[in-house]
Amino acid sequence: MADTMTRNLLPVFACSIVLLILCAGCTQPGPAANPPTDPRQNSPPVQVRSDLQNAIDNEIRAGQVPGIQIEVAAPAWTWNSAAGNASPVTGQKAEPGMRFLIASVSKTFTSVAVQKLAEEGKLSLDDPIDRWLDPDLVTRIPNGHQITIRQLLSHTSGIADYDESAINLEELKNPDVPVPYQAGLDYGLKHSPLSSPRTNYTYSNVNYILLTLIVDKAAGIPYEDYATRTIIIPAGMNDTFFQHTNHIPGPHMRATMPGADGSIDDYTDLYILFDRGAGDIVSTAADLNRFHRALRDGKLISRTSLAIMETPDPLSGASGYGLGYQNHTIKDADIEVRGHTGGYPGSFTFWYYLPAEDTYVTYNINSVGSSPANIGKMRVALLNSIRKATTGVAQAQTPESAVKMSVPFGPIPVASPDGVNLAYELELVPEAGEAVVVDAVEVIDPATGTVVYAPEEELLPELWHPASVPPPTDAELKTGTGKLRYPRISLWFKTGPDSVPDRLVHTLTLNRSAEGKPPLTITGGEVVVRKDLKPVVVGSPLKGSGWMAMETTSPLTHHFSAQITINGVTRVPQRYAQDWVLLDPVTGQAASGNASLAKNYFGYGKEIYSVADGTVVFAKDELEDIETIYSTPPVTFDTAAGNAVIVDIGNQKYACYAHMIPGSITVKEGDRIREGQVIGRMGNSGNSDLPHLHFQVVTGSPSFLGAEGYPHVYRSFDRTGMVNVTRAMEYLAKPGYSVNQMWSEFGDFTEFAQQPVSYKNMLMENNDITRLP
Numbered sequence: 140m141a142d143t144m145t146r147n148l149l150p151v152f153a154c155s156i157v158l159l160i161l162c163a164g165c166t167q168p169g170p171a172a173n174p175p176t177d178p179r180q181n182s183p184p185v186q187v188r189s190d191l192q193n194a195i196d197n198e199i200r201a202g203q204v205p206g207i208q209i210e211v212a213a214p215a216w217t218w219n220s221a222a223g224n225a226s227p228v229t230g231q232k233a234e235p236g237m238r239f240l241i242a243s244v245s246k247t248f249t250s251v252a253v254q255k256l257a258e259e260g261k262l263s264l265d266d267p268i269d270r271w272l273d274p275d276l277v278t279r280i281p282n283g284h285q286i287t288i289r290q291l292l293s294h295t296s297g298i299a300d301y302d303e304s305a306i307n308l309e310e311l312k313n314p315d316v317p318v319p320y321q322a323g324l325d326y327g328l329k330h331s332p333l334s335s336p337r338t339n340y341t342y343s344n345v346n347y348i349l350l351t352l353i354v355d356k357a358a359g360i361p362y363e364d365y366a367t368r369t370i371i372i373p374a375g376m377n378d379t380f381f382q383h384t385n386h387i388p389g390p391h392m393r394a395t396m397p398g399a400d401g402s403i404d405d406y407t408d409l410y411i412l413f414d415r416g417a418g419d420i421v422s423t424a425a426d427l428n429r430f431h432r433a434l435r436d437g438k439l440i441s442r443t444s445l446a447i448m449e450t451p452d453p454l455s456g457a458s459g460y461g462l463g464y465q466n467h468t469i470k471d472a473d474i475e476v477r478g479h480t481g482g483y484p485g486s487f488t489f490w491y492y493l494p495a496e497d498t499y500v501t502y503n504i505n506s507v508g509s510s511p512a513n514i515g516k517m518r519v520a521l522l523n524s525i526r527k528a529t530t531g532v533a534q535a536q537t538p539e540s541a542v543k544m545s546v547p548f549g550p551i552p553v554a555s556p557d558g559v560n561l562a563y564e565l566e567l568v569p570e571a572g573e574a575v576v577v578d579a580v581e582v583i584d585p586a587t588g589t590v591v592y593a594p595e596e597e598l599l600p601e602l603w604h605p606a607s608v609p610p611p612t613d614a615e616l617k618t619g620t621g622k623l624r625y626p627r628i629s630l631w632f633k634t635g636p637d638s639v640p641d642r643l644v645h646t647l648t649l650n651r652s653a654e655g656k657p658p659l660t661i662t663g664g665e666v667v668v669r670k671d672l673k674p675v676v677v678g679s680p681l682k683g684s685g686w687m688a689m690e691t692t693s694p695l696t697h698h699f700s701a702q703i704t705i706n707g708v709t710r711v712p713q714r715y716a717q718d719w720v721l722l723d724p725v726t727g728q729a730a731s732g733n734a735s736l737a738k739n740y741f742g743y744g745k746e747i748y749s750v751a752d753g754t755v756v757f758a759k760d761e762l763e764d765i766e767t768i769y770s771t772p773p774v775t776f777d778t779a780a781g782n783a784v785i786v787d788i789g790n791q792k793y794a795c796y797a798h799m800i801p802g803s804i805t806v807k808e809g810d811r812i813r814e815g816q817v818i819g820r821m822g823n824s825g826n827s828d829l830p831h832l833h834f835q836v837v838t839g840s841p842s843f844l845g846a847e848g849y850p851h852v853y854r855s856f857d858r859t860g861m862v863n864v865t866r867a868m869e870y871l872a873k874p875g876y877s878v879n880q881m882w883s884e885f886g887d888f889t890e891f892a893q894q895p896v897s898y899k900n901m902l903m904e905n906n907d908i909t910r911l912p
Contacts (some may be wrong), residue, residue, distance in 0.1 A: 182456040182583060185646060185662050187528045192660060194524035195713035198855055199223035200657065203517045206233035208392060209502035210424035213529045216588060216669060226393040226507065228403055233594060236419050238391040239377060239503040240411070243480025244490045245420040250292055250433065250463025251345050252354050253364045254444040256771055258418075264289040264447075266460075271353040280349075281332040288353060290336050290463035291346040293452040295335040299324040300343040306413050314385055317410030320348050335789055341453040346415035346461075349381045351416035362416060362611045372603035373636065379422040379450040384404065385410045387421055392505050394486035406484040418481060422475035424501040427490050431478065432500050437490060449477055464555055472519040474526060485513060493522075496529040542575055543568040544645055544664030547709070547908070551669045553850040555643060555692050555902045557860060558633030562699065562714055565628045565645055565664050575626055577603065578658060579648035579767045582630060584640035592632035594694070602629045604702055613705065620846065625708075627702060642667055674850035675792050676900055677750035677855040678814045679911035680834050681821075684859060685724035685741070687907050689831075691717045693905040698835075698848075705845040714848030715902070716835035721821075722908060724859065727889030734883035735767055744828040745799075745821045748813050749786060749833075750794050750851075755855050756784035760804040764822050768829040780833070781825020784818050785841045794840045797833035798825050829882065850898045852909075858910035862889035 167688045182188065195207050199222045206223035221233040226882050256262050268291065269277045277283040282297060290296040301323035327345030334341065341668050351362040353675060358365040363381045371379050398404040411419045419761040422430075433439050449466045451459040460468025466477045475495060481488040491500045500519065511793065545568070569575045582592040582601065594602055598653060604627040611622035632641070645664040651657065690696040698713035721742030722729055737743055760782050765771060780797035784804060788794050800822030806812055823830045837846035867888040870876055881888075895910060903909055 140782045147718050164691055179212050179214065179217050179437070179636075180589075181776070182581070182588050183213070183218050183528065184588045185585075185644075186215070186647070188218055189660050189662075191524060191528055192220055192222070194521060194659060194826045195220065195222040195387065197606050198494070198517050198520065201515050204504040204506055206392060207502055208235065208237050208239065208424055208503045209426050209521075209527055210235075210498070212428045212499040213525075214497050217428075225391070225396055225505070227773075228393070228405065231393075232409075235392060236378075236390070236423055236425065238387055238389060238423055239385075239488065240382065240394060240407070240418070240481075240483050241420050241482040241488045241490070241503075241691070242414075242418040242421050242480040242486065242549060243344075244427065244479045244488050245414070245418045246347050246463045247365050247434075247479050247490075248370055248420060248430075249350050249354070249362070249416040250448060250573055251439055252358075252362065253288065253292065253350060254352065254440045254448060254462075255369050256357045257404045257443060258440060262288065268349065268353065271356045271398050271834070272349065273352075276352075279328050281328075282336055282846070286336050292351050294336050294340055294342050294346055294457070295338050295454050296343070296346055297332040297339065297341065297453060298345050298349075299327045299330040299333050299341070300345060301614045303344065303414075307641065309498065314409055317385070318413045320413050320415040323413040324348050329771070334630065336456075337823050338455065340452065340458075340460065342460075344414060347796065348415050348419035354445075355415075360545040370430070370439055371710055374426075375438060377428040379420065379426045379430075381642075382411055382421045383418055383419070386619070391421075392486065394483055394504075394505060396485040404484075406486075414760075418483065420572075422878045424503065427488075427501040428499040431490065431492055431501070434455055453618055469519065469522065471515070471542055472522045472526075474522050476522075481859075485701065489518060491522075493525070493529075496526060496527050498525065500525055502905065505653055535762055540744055542647070542649065542661060542663075544647070544661075546643075546664055546666035548711070548847055549666050549669045550643070550672065551672045551850050552639050553692075553715070553902055554900065555633075555673050555850060555904055556896070556898055556905055556907075557692075558637070559639050559669065560631065560644075560692055560902070561639070562629075562631040563666070563701070564711060565630060566709075567628070569625075569726060572784065574653070575606075575849075576650040577628065577647050578650045580628060580630075581646040582632065583644050583646060583662075585642055585644045585805055587642065592630065594606045598694070599628075601700075602852070603627075603648070604629065604700070616704050616707050618893050619703065620623070621701070621703060623702060623704070623709065627693060629711075631692075631699060635882055639670065641670070645652055669745070674835050674852045674902075675788065677788075677836070677851050678748070678854055679856070680748055680750050680796065680832060681719055681721075681745065681911050682748065683724075684910040686723040686911050687720045687862070688903045688907050688909060689718040689720060689905065691905050692902055705842075710845070712837055712844050712846050712848050712849045715850045716833060717846065717903075719821075719832040719834065720829070722885065722889060724891075724908075724910075727886035727891070727908075729882050729885040735879055736828050737764065737766055737768055740830040742821050742832075746817045746820060747796055747799065747819050747832055749816045749818050751786070751814050753786040753788040753794065753812060754794070755784060755808050755818075756787045756812040757783070757811060758804055758807050759783050760799070760801060762801060762824045764824050765827060766823075767825070767883070771828060773827055774826045776892055779826040781820065781827060782819070783825070784842065785843070786812065787841065793837050794851075795833075795835045795837060795843055797843065798822055798827040798831060800824070850902075852902055853898075855897065855899050855912055856901075856903060856909040857895035858892065858903065858907055859910050861896045861904075862906040862908070863888050863890050864906070 203228040209219040210219040219235045221235045224229045225233040279862045306838050354362040384449050394406045448462045448464040459465050476491040478491040486757045488503045550563040553560040581590045606626045607622035610622050646662045649659045698716040732739045782799040783797045784795045799819040803820035836849045836851040838849040891906045
């Protein structure tokens with residue numbers, strides 16, 4: 140919340156009220172997952188992961204292709220990664236999860252849709268196509284009264300393909316003018332027949348355009364809708380869609396090729412309506428593997444239908460083409476594969492199931508004119524690496540670590556409504572004082588190899604605390620500073636209540652481009668999860684309904700970010716702190732009247748209660764209140780907490796209360812107090828932007844900023860609502876909309892539950908609205 144107790148001292152941690160109150164929860168990891176029931180959900184062993192990454196990195200370094208995105212789902216683990224550039228033109232980095240045009244892998248979707256209709260009794264694979272297609276169209280198809288649905292699926296209809304290159308070039312010249320599928324259909328039919336039905340195998344996209352027209356008729360809805368309902372949704376494909384605009388939304392791989400004049404042509408942002416049912420889908424490697432597993436597990440069509448699909452047509456020869464699905468052996472690798480491939484100008488997708496290894500492999504490359512021979516060599520190299528990884532062949536040694544990793548204060552599991560929280564800092568000590576640049580972090584359970592947390596790339600800079608330049612002096616390290624000798628990464632994530640690891644280990648990807656070296660993956664920083672230590676159970680510091688808990692259980696809170704060094708030891712004293720602001724429990728408003736004045740906030744002057752029995756060891760009651768919000772004067776380590784109380788609650792644990800009204804504190808040092816006793820009233824003193832209570836528990840010594848933050852949980856509370864962050868961000872994006880205005884209209888951002896939910900011995904989630912007993 141607005142009380143950054145160290146904000147004015149430490150510019151590196153300064154943030155706006157927008158970030159502190161609302162955004163801290165925006166990138167909060169989702170609800171804790173249950174323990175994986177499917178071993179494929181696990182991460183591969185560290186060595187296997189390193190070897191696979193090296194395999195794709197080697198292909199990029201060898202110049203085979205500019206970029207790759209890949210997922211391998213083996214029986215015991217899944218590995219998703221990327222290397223090189225998504226765009227050879229801009230140099231944008233390829234990242235896991237990027238979308239791409241899957242090209243002819245789309246044909247398998249069409250085939251599955253047809254199989255599904257056959258299972259539903261709505262058509263037969265041996266129906267003549269004239270039973271389903273418009274009579275005028277049938278008369279334009281040579282042998283149209285003889286061709287069957289099965290022959291379209293197996294490319295044995297004799298119908299010619301369209302000139303895809305000509306269509307691509309036409310769209311490249313006029314990217315805002317889509318070429319409809321009828322144009323491709325017209326071209327193919329004009330140049331047909333290439334042979335009589337069932338005499339030759341001739342791969343033709345036009346076959347699959349015709350199949351979509353049959354699905355339209357048999358399903359009674361457009362092919363795209365039917366495939367979405369019966370394939371994409373049931374397979375759990377949340378990042379897959381039909382590409383019928385000239386722009387792929389979100390991060391994606393670019394499809395580029397050398398132009399006639401030597402420049403690079405970008406084919407990504409084109410309409411591909413002409414490829415209906417044959418190559419018009421956008422997806423990701425992970426989604427395509429989900430599709431493949433659902434297909435082979437019998438979740439989309441029966442295994443009998445799959446067996447029909449994957450039986451090669453004798454006319455297809457070495458390609459092993461069945462009905463929209465291939466089954467053959469890649470000679471140079473001697474690996475049997477089933478699936479499909481897809482080619483688009485400047486982009487190739489390989490979608491395979493390896494039956495001998497029971498492994499699913501999907502990868503996409505942007506080719507930029509790479510020769511078919513090089514692409515083939517790359518496929519062999521990758522499949523061999525994958526086979527070694529899945530069959531347990533010994534792998535190469537991990538490179539020597541260039542950075543020593545350690546966890547100064549091991550994580551203690553803390554329950555909250557959405558899972559079990561683990562929060563700690565990873566400190567990095569580089570060799571010879573070299574600068575450290577971290578591109579990726581994975582937190583791994585070494586017992587299973589499972590990746591339990593991997594912050595997204597855009598989140599990582601918020602978790603990164605660089606070493607100070609120049610470094611802190613000895614005097615600063617002794618008296619107190621926010622400067623760091625060594626870089627740190629703040630890590631806060633959730634697990635399921637039954638899946639808390641016993642130990643954690645960390646894998647970092649180091650960026651060494653400044654040294655002219657490739658990225659280096661290192662592993663270390665093993666730490667024991669302190670299951671032997673328990674959070675302190677406390678009572679309520681406030682009473683009644685409408686109390687909003689802010690800056691808690693989230694990786695981006697200013698509390699968790701503040702790294703303070705005193706007497707040479709760096710600690711995170713506010714790691715588990717909350718900021719409490721009172722809202723009207725009906726309207727959600729924070730203030731009445733002029734919201735610029737502290738006295739108009741509903742929480743101003745409310746009684747604060749001791750959360751436990753204990754002895755008062757610190758009380759300060761001499762600082763003036765700040766009458767206007769967001770007008771905090773300069774503060775020091777001594778005045779940051781404002782008028783404050785610290786209570787020794789036993790076992791070297793101390794409850795800390797900050798920002799009270801001057802003259803309101805009812806206790807003094809040495810007083811023995813009881814849980815529930817009033818100790819003061821909520822104010823706006825110290826480093827506070829608006830009236831609130833800052834509460835934290837520390838261990839080791841009675842200090843707001845010189846002790847280690849220790850977890851606490853509340854004996855009971857009711858969750859009555861929460862802040863609608865999305866709505867708040869929409870308001871804040873309006874021109875001229877001020878933070879003061881936000882607080883005067885805070886009820887617009889709150890949502891209350893129809894029925895409160897009660898919790899015991901937990902922390903509340905960030906921005907929860909609660910009722911405290």
